[in-house]
Amino acid sequence: ERCIVSDTTVEALAPLLLANPRGLLLARDELAGWIGSFDRYAGGKGGADAAHWLSMHNGESIVVDRKTGIPRTIFVPQAAVCVCGGIQPAILHRALGIEHRESGLAARLLLTCPPRAAKRWTEADIDPAAEKQIARLIDRLYELQPTVDDEGELRPVVVGLAPDAKAAWKAYYDSHAQEQADLAGELSAAWSKLEEYAARLALVVHFARWAANDSTLASADVVDVASMSAGIRLATWFKGEARRVYARLGESDEDRDRRRLVEWIGRKGGLATPREVQQGCRWLKEPGAAEAALDELAKAGGGV
Numbered sequence: 001e002r003c004i005v006s007d008t009t010v011e012a013l014a015p016l017l018l019a020n021p022r023g024l025l026l027a028r029d030e031l032a033g034w035i036g037s038f039d040r041y042a043g044g045k046g047g048a049d050a051a052h053w054l055s056m057h058n059g060e061s062i063v064v065d066r067k068t069g070i071p072r073t074i075f076v077p078q079a080a081v082c083v084c085g086g087i088q089p090a091i092l093h094r095a096l097g098i099e100h101r102e103s104g105l106a107a108r109l110l111l112t113c114p115p116r117a118a119k120r121w122t123e124a125d126i127d128p129a130a131e132k133q134i135a136r137l138i139d140r141l142y143e144l145q146p147t148v149d150d151e152g153e154l155r156p157v158v159v160g161l162a163p164d165a166k167a168a169w170k171a172y173y174d175s176h177a178q179e180q181a182d183l184a185g186e187l188s189a190a191w192s193k194l195e196e197y198a199a200r201l202a203l204v205v206h207f208a209r210w211a212a213n214d215s216t217l218a219s220a221d222v223v224d225v226a227s228m229s230a231g232i233r234l235a236t237w238f239k240g241e242a243r244r245v246y247a248r249l250g251e252s253d254e255d256r257d258r259r260r261l262v263e264w265i266g267r268k269g270g271l272a273t274p275r276e277v278q279q280g281c282r283w284l285k286e287p288g289a290a291e292a293a294l295d296e297l298a299k300a301g302g303g304v
Helices: 010-019 032-039 047-056 089-095 098-103 128-142 163-181 185-211 225-249 253-267 274-280 289-299
Strands: 024-030 062-065 073-076 081-086
Touching: 010 024, 010 047, 010 062, 010 073, 024 032, 032 047, 032 089, 047 062, 047 098, 089 225, 128 185, 163 185, 163 225, 185 225, 253 274, 253 289, 274 289
Parallel strands: 024 081
Antiparallel strands: 062 073
């Protein structure tokens, strides 16, 4: 039995997925290695691995032909892998090439890049009691079991919606669809996946509440309005993060320098002299560069 893996190749994951039908978590400190593995055996063109990862986002079946090992061909009826990790914005821009954006891989990622803030030393630690509670919660979640169909095959359990939860979902669905109608390109593709992420996240919240013995949860078999509302709030937050990240991915060198300058002045409290900018912004060290950048920022309406 496995829960967490670090190997990024589908060939290595296939036998593990076959032995763990509930799915796996791929946890990587640096996701550039995960994206780079798509091109390992395909001359840099994405290959079959990228297509398999698109299928795993939906828990679909995959067939993997291996070069070594027995059996050579592995069929996984329901392959599900969650992916979690970090990546530098500049590396993400290079790694998510045009083929990964057009295929929908980028749209399937929940991206987040909060504004930079200065670190502050803290002696705070995780409360041991909270650690025990989290461990118990995860153990209880692991007790969840799939159902079995008439042919003896494992199948996911279908969980329904309470009437008020369905009403909240319908309202979100309609407003989200209106937002998507006004978008184009990569953001429109991201919005198409953020629609279903609200429901996915609601399901996560629902069973976390169940595992924590939430007394307000009426039934484990029905998602209530509290869980659905939480999923919608999370998806809405990820929309804001998607706008921020995609704006950074599409910015020019001039746009990037202007954004960095605005962020630097913001961390200084919103006020700065040309001399302070020259001393604090290493990309504006040349004589007159700081004042010229501030003038351009003012002309663009970014300050006075």
